Amino acid sequence: MTLLHDIDPLAVTLPFWPHGIHWYGVMYLLGFGVAWWLGRRRVRAGRLPGVNEEGFGDLLFYGMLGVVLGGRLGYVLFYGFEAFLANPLMLLKINEGGMSFHGGLIGVMLAAAWWTRRQQLHFFDTMDFVAPLVPAGLGFGRLGNYIGGELWGKLTGGDGGVVFPASLPAEYARLPAEQLRELHASGALDAFARYPSQLYQAALEGLVMLVVLVWYSRKPRPRYAVSGLFALLYGVFRFAVEFIREPDAHISYLAWGWVTMGQVLSLPLVALGLFLLWLSRHSPTLAPSSAPGAA
Numbered sequence: 107m108t109l110l111h112d113i114d115p116l117a118v119t120l121p122f123w124p125h126g127i128h129w130y131g132v133m134y135l136l137g138f139g140v141a142w143w144l145g146r147r148r149v150r151a152g153r154l155p156g157v158n159e160e161g162f163g164d165l166l167f168y169g170m171l172g173v174v175l176g177g178r179l180g181y182v183l184f185y186g187f188e189a190f191l192a193n194p195l196m197l198l199k200i201n202e203g204g205m206s207f208h209g210g211l212i213g214v215m216l217a218a219a220w221w222t223r224r225q226q227l228h229f230f231d232t233m234d235f236v237a238p239l240v241p242a243g244l245g246f247g248r249l250g251n252y253i254g255g256e257l258w259g260k261l262t263g264g265d266g267g268v269v270f271p272a273s274l275p276a277e278y279a280r281l282p283a284e285q286l287r288e289l290h291a292s293g294a295l296d297a298f299a300r301y302p303s304q305l306y307q308a309a310l311e312g313l314v315m316l317v318v319l320v321w322y323s324r325k326p327r328p329r330y331a332v333s334g335l336f337a338l339l340y341g342v343f344r345f346a347v348e349f350i351r352e353p354d355a356h357i358s359y360l361a362w363g364w365v366t367m368g369q370v371l372s373l374p375l376v377a378l379g380l381f382l383l384w385l386s387r388h389s390p391t392l393a394p395s396s397a398p399g400a401a
Contacts, residue, residue, distance in 0.1 A: 107265060107266060108265065108266060108267050108268065108269055108290070108295070108296050108299040109267075109268045109269065109299075110268075110269045110271075110286065110287060110290040110295065111252075111255050111268050111269060111270045111271060112271075112283065112286075112287065113129075113253050113255070115128050115129055115130070115253060115254045115255070116128055116129070117129045117131075117132050128250075128254070129250055129253040129254065130247075130250035130251075130253070130254050131250075132250075133246035133247055133249055133250035133253075134243070134246070134247065134250070136242075136246045137242050137243025137244075137245075137246040137247060138166070138170055138243065140239075140242035140243070140246075141166060141169075141239040141240070141242060141243060142166055144238065144239050144242070144320070145162050145165075145166060145235075145236075145239050146159055146162065148235060148238070148239075148323075149162045151394055152394035152395040153235055153323070153392075153394060154227075154231065154232070154235040155392060155393075155394070155395040156225070156227070156395070157225060157227075161225065164221060165217075165218065165221050165232070165236075168217035168218070168220065168221050169214050169217050169218065169236065171213070171217060172210070172212075172213030172214040172215070172216060172217035172218075173210045173213055173214055173243070174210075174213075175213055176206075176209045176210045176211070176212050176213015176214065176216070177205035177206055177207070177209050177210035177213065178205060178206075178209070179209055179213070180205075180206030180207075180208055180209010180210060180212060180213070181205050181206040181209060183206075183209065205247075207244065207247075207340075207344075208371045208375075214236070214240075215233070218232050218233060218236060228329065230329050230330050230333055230382075231329060231392060233332075233333040234323070234327070234329065234330070234331070234332040234333050235332075237319055237323070237332045237333050237335075237336035238316070238319040238320050238323050238332065238336075240336065241311060241312050241313075241315035241316035241319060241336075242312065242316055244307075244308075244311040244312050244315070244340075245308045245309075245311060245312015245313055245316065246308075246312065248304045248305070248307040248308035248311065248312060249304070249305075249308050249312075251304040251307075252302060252304035252305055252308070255270045255271065255272050255273075256272070256304075257303070257304055257351070257352075258270045258273055258300045258301075258302070258303065258304070258351075258352055259300045259301025259302060259303030259304075259306075259350045259351050259352060260300060260301055260303075260350050260351065260352050261297075261298070261299065261300055262299050262300060262301055264299075265296065265299075266299065267299030267300050267301060267302070268299060268300055268301075268302045269290060269295045269296075269298050269299050269300070270300060271283075271286055273298065273300060273352075274286075274295070274298055275298075278295070278298075300352070301350045301351070303347055303350050303351040303352075306347050306350070307343070307344070307347050307351075310343040310346075310347065311340060311343050311344065314339075314343070315336070315339050315340065315343070318335070318339065319332065319335065319336060319339075322335060326391050326392060326393060326394060327386070327391065328386040328387070328389040328390065328391045329385075329386060329389040329390055329391070329392070330382040330383070330385045330386040330389055331382070331383060331386035331389075333382050334378075334379045334380070334381070334382030334383035334384075334385070334386060335379065335383065336379070337375045337376070337378045337379030337382065338375070338376060338379025338380060338383065339379070340372070340375055340379075341372040341373065341374075341375030341376035341378075341379060342372075342376060344368055344369075344372040344375075345368075345369050345372045345373070345376070348366045348368045348369045348372075349364070351366070351368070353366045353367070353368075354367065
């Protein structure tokens, strides 16, 4: 049995704003909201010694800028550089989609490095604090991808899967929604059903990583350990899901008919995660302390 993707990407329509408020933007707000809530709890538990809730608020603000700016720049660099050269203004068209996790990660790390220097902390003490705050945003972001009907998986070749209208051949993609519903009910679109890879990523990169990292970081861990586990888990999960995810049409496969850009970008994260976990074996462990000014 297949499912026709029939979700309006607009969460709210506004008479004074032609683009409205997209579910994708709402997902970003939810991700930042969870990061703020969880981060405050961790500050109050003394997980980042010497930092109070006001200081964490600054870190979160800079991190939000890093996610948005780094995510967009990363997408342009890794996935759409030729389009950018042809039309540099596409960099500003965030409403049309196009964000990169790897670019967002670099943006967050740069923002955290700047904030850390001002706070006179060790960079990886900050990153170990931040790592458990990230998966919720990843999970909500992938739900936003699914609602928007983008970044779908490969054809299932079977009876199950989701039919994404935007992925249909041109003769179907131009049809009105009601006619697509009729065709789907008749089974005419079953051959175009795809894996909902966005939901698989939401489950792995979001829910599973959130549970594991929050559980793992409940106890004081050696420096580098939480960051290393984050990098390792994300790299492995992303590499695995790429096997059923349709590669970007303008990039396709990079080698051997199965290696994708997402896999190439994830391998350094796996290596980094293993290296950080190795470093953690002989690194100091920060003891929780009362955050100054905490409620």
